[in-house]
Amino acid sequence: MTQVIYTRQGDIAVATVNNPPVNALSEDVRHGLMRAIEASRSDAGVRALVIIGGGGTFVAGADINDFGKPYAEPTLYTIIDALMANPKPVIAAIHGTAFGGGLELALACHWRIATADAQVGQPEVKLGLMPGGGGTQWWTRLAGPEVALDVATSGKPVSAPQAHAWGVIDRVTDGKLLDSALAFAQDILTGAVPARDLTSSMERIRNVDPALFDEFRRRNERKWKGQLAPWKIVDCIEAACRLSFAEGFALEKKAFSECEHSYQSRSLIHLFFAERAAAKLPDISAAAAATVASAAVIGAGTMGAGIAMSFANAGIPVILLDASEEALARGLKTIADNYASSVKRGSMPQARAAAARARIKGASDYAALADADIIVEAVFEDMAIKQEVFRRLGEVAKPEVVLATNTSTLDVDAIADASSRPDKVLGLHFFSPANVMRLLEVVRGARTSAATLATSMAVARALRKTAVVSGNAYGFIGNRILAAYGREADFLLEEGATPWQIDRVLTGFGFPMGLFAMRDMAGLDVIWRIRQQESEIRPGHLRYSPIADRICEMGRFGQKSGRGYYLYDGRTPIPDPEIEALIIGVSTELGIARHEIADEEILQRLLCAMVNEGARILEEGVALRAGDIDVVYVNGYGFPATRGGPMWWASETGLASIHDAVVAYHRTHGDYWLPSSLLARAAQCGGDWDAALRAG
Numbered sequence: 001m002t003q004v005i006y007t008r009q010g011d012i013a014v015a016t017v018n019n020p021p022v023n024a025l026s027e028d029v030r031h032g033l034m035r036a037i038e039a040s041r042s043d044a045g046v047r048a049l050v051i052i053g054g055g056g057t058f059v060a061g062a063d064i065n066d067f068g069k070p071y072a073e074p075t076l077y078t079i080i081d082a083l084m085a086n087p088k089p090v091i092a093a094i095h096g097t098a099f100g101g102g103l104e105l106a107l108a109c110h111w112r113i114a115t116a117d118a119q120v121g122q123p124e125v126k127l128g129l130m131p132g133g134g135g136t137q138w139w140t141r142l143a144g145p146e147v148a149l150d151v152a153t154s155g156k157p158v159s160a161p162q163a164h165a166w167g168v169i170d171r172v173t174d175g176k177l178l179d180s181a182l183a184f185a186q187d188i189l190t191g192a193v194p195a196r197d198l199t200s201s202m203e204r205i206r207n208v209d210p211a212l213f214d215e216f217r218r219r220n221e222r223k224w225k226g227q228l229a230p231w232k233i234v235d236c237i238e239a240a241c242r243l244s245f246a247e248g249f250a251l252e253k254k255a256f257s258e259c260e261h262s263y264q265s266r267s268l269i270h271l272f273f274a275e276r277a278a279a280k281l282p283d284i285s286a287a288a289a290a291t292v293a294s295a296a297v298i299g300a301g302t303m304g305a306g307i308a309m310s311f312a313n314a315g316i317p318v319i320l321l322d323a324s325e326e327a328l329a330r331g332l333k334t335i336a337d338n339y340a341s342s343v344k345r346g347s348m349p350q351a352r353a354a355a356a357r358a359r360i361k362g363a364s365d366y367a368a369l370a371d372a373d374i375i376v377e378a379v380f381e382d383m384a385i386k387q388e389v390f391r392r393l394g395e396v397a398k399p400e401v402v403l404a405t406n407t408s409t410l411d412v413d414a415i416a417d418a419s420s421r422p423d424k425v426l427g428l429h430f431f432s433p434a435n436v437m438r439l440l441e442v443v444r445g446a447r448t449s450a451a452t453l454a455t456s457m458a459v460a461r462a463l464r465k466t467a468v469v470s471g472n473a474y475g476f477i478g479n480r481i482l483a484a485y486g487r488e489a490d491f492l493l494e495e496g497a498t499p500w501q502i503d504r505v506l507t508g509f510g511f512p513m514g515l516f517a518m519r520d521m522a523g524l525d526v527i528w529r530i531r532q533q534e535s536e537i538r539p540g541h542l543r544y545s546p547i548a549d550r551i552c553e554m555g556r557f558g559q560k561s562g563r564g565y566y567l568y569d570g571r572t573p574i575p576d577p578e579i580e581a582l583i584i585g586v587s588t589e590l591g592i593a594r595h596e597i598a599d600e601e602i603l604q605r606l607l608c609a610m611v612n613e614g615a616r617i618l619e620e621g622v623a624l625r626a627g628d629i630d631v632v633y634v635n636g637y638g639f640p641a642t643r644g645g646p647m648w649w650a651s652e653t654g655l656a657s658i659h660d661a662v663v664a665y666h667r668t669h670g671d672y673w674l675p676s677s678l679l680a681r682a683a684q685c686g687g688d689w690d691a692a693l694r695a696g
């Protein structure tokens with residue numbers, strides 16, 4: 001069946017796009033649109049054409065699967081040419097969403113009408129792309145360069161009324177869309193709406209101050225470091241103000257093609273699909289999920305308060321329980337303060353903040369938890385305390401509940417066993433601040449049931465978190481890789497590097513913050529205490545760097561104590577000669593001859609350590625897919641999204657060379673570098689981790 005249905009309503013032709021679920025611009029849709037444009041043009045009885053979406057939306061966007069591949073004719077460009085050459089007015093009638101290619105189709109029409117709840121936007125930049133199909137040129141001529149710059153470089157959606165106010169949508173309707181579009185067409189035909197030719201219209205692009213663009217570039221320089229698309233967008237919008245429409249369009253075409261074939265864009269599209277894949281579990285049906293209408297959180301500390309806010313923000317009422325009245329009051333105050341500052345910053349409207357705040361109720365009695373559909377524990381990181389909490393939860397919670405622990409380092413199965421219903425238990429490892437960070441590691445215990453897991457994945461979606469399932473192994477996915485490359489960074493310090501050199505290399509690669517600055521921000525004392533507890537079980541034959549312990553012994557716990565690896569002036573880290581002296585002292589003590597270490601070696605050792613550990617995690621089944629590791633690293637640990645995550649980066653760099661480097665480090669640097677056998681196999685599979693995993 002054709003995906004575009006062509007009908008006539010009197011002297012107006014109507015092309016209805018029917019390609020569920022989102023009317024993406026498939027090859028068949030493109031053919032159908034061309035046929036409709038031609039038919040309306042050649043039929044003397046037709047005076048105008050309306051293009052409208054069937055189902056829930058206009059053409060929501062291009063088909064992401066097509067990016068980077070050769071386009072089959074008719075391309076969007078061919079359709080745009082046909083629309084522009086059409087002497088009869090064409091009206092786009094928009095409901096739902098018109099993003100990316102869908103919006104460009106609408107912009108190439110002569111007129112646009114939309115329902116009041118419709119949204120338009122240019123989200124391409126989020127995939128390392130830019131608006132093609134004239135998107136930068138039309139928008140600039142319709143709304144002016146300031147608005148065009150903001151919309152295209154942010155990728156944020158714009159409501160139809162806002163787009164109308166800017167001149168991008170010509171009419172907004174509360175009535176039935178098709179009827180309103182037909183009436184609009186009649187107004188155009190009768191001349192009630194004055195004719196216009198946008199390609200020659202100069203109104204919004206005349207007398208634009210050229211400094212506007214350089215100023216915009218300067219303002220965003222840091223944010224766009226290492227990216228291609230936003231810079232290209234500014235170039236094209238600037239060109240729209242200087243060149244003819246045809247010249248600007250040609251420049252945009254070239255810039256789009258450069259972005260489309262860039263490593264960055266391929267990386268971001270990889271992440272787009274990896275996030276969607278991570279949400280699906282091969283052996284669990286989403287249908288097994290139970291409805292979650294109420295939640296409870298135990299422990300009103302740093303994590304508990306943030307987790308409670310996550311539920312409240314998603315519209316789920318939540319009870320926050322703490323063993324200490326004082327801690328509970330403190331937690332509730334933190335929550336109130338957080339909402340107040342969101343309102344003050346303008347990131348949340350007052351009414352929404354008040355409604356969310358009102359969904360959080362404090363409690364001190366476990367009886368209050370009896371009705372909760374999900375209970376998340378976030379008490380101290382202590383097995384005995386957690387087991388006691390789960391023993392009590394086993395007594396009071398309703399039978400079909402989900403019981404989650406937010407532990408970072410403890411054995412989820414040992415916690416589950418204390419509950420007397422281990423099938424209901426799993427780990428939900430939120431990241432700090434829990435109401436802000438998108439990543440959620442969902443830790444599947446040995447006895448976690450399918451229903452518990454399916455419900456938890458649905459809860460993650462409701463909380464708008466990016467969920468990745470991890471096996472119940474120490475450090476799960478993220479912290480285990482962090483430990484591996486953090487250890488390598490410590491060894492690099494002993495061999496001759498400084499914290500600031502290593503951090504500079506990492507931020508140069510695209511991490512927003514270096515490893516040591518990040519440690520200082522998180523606080524050094526908690527992990528120090530864990531290291532002390534683990535000192536007896538640490539294998540004696542493996543190299544261990546004492547630097548982090550020595551720094552804590554000096555009472556330097558990071559930002560919170562004003563000094564850690566760095567000295568702090570507010571939040572600004574300042575290199576500290578005292579730390580350099582400490583590191584040199586440790587090198588001498590260990591008999592290590594310090595030498596200058598090249599930035600390239602630092603980067604290679606850190607990234608290879610990440611990748612080799614990632615390969616082990618895959619091999620052991622802790623992570624299900626290489627893409628899952630990438631999603632964790634980009635969303636929780638600052639790995640630059642434009643580089644796709646460590647496993648993707650490795651495949652793109654060439655696994656054979658990474659394998660050779662790991663083998664060489666194993667020879668020179670010892671057992672931590674034992675190459676994962678999956679790394680060797682994946683190198684032979686042309687860099688395809690998952691194929692190597694399946695080949696087993």
Ligand code: NAD
Pocket residue numbers: 298299300301302303304321322323324327328377378379380381382385389406407408409429430431432
């Ligand atoms: P926190 O010390 O800030 O808060 C713990 C809270 O639990 C305190 O308010 C305490 O009064 C309360 N509590 C202690 N025992 C209790 C009990 N028996 N019943 C009820 N309440 C009790 O700790 P946090 O940083 O929020 O960490 C909580 C958990 O989250 C830990 O398991 C930690 O490993 C994990 N976690 C922390 C982070 C982080 O960055 N802080 C990140 C991920 C996971």
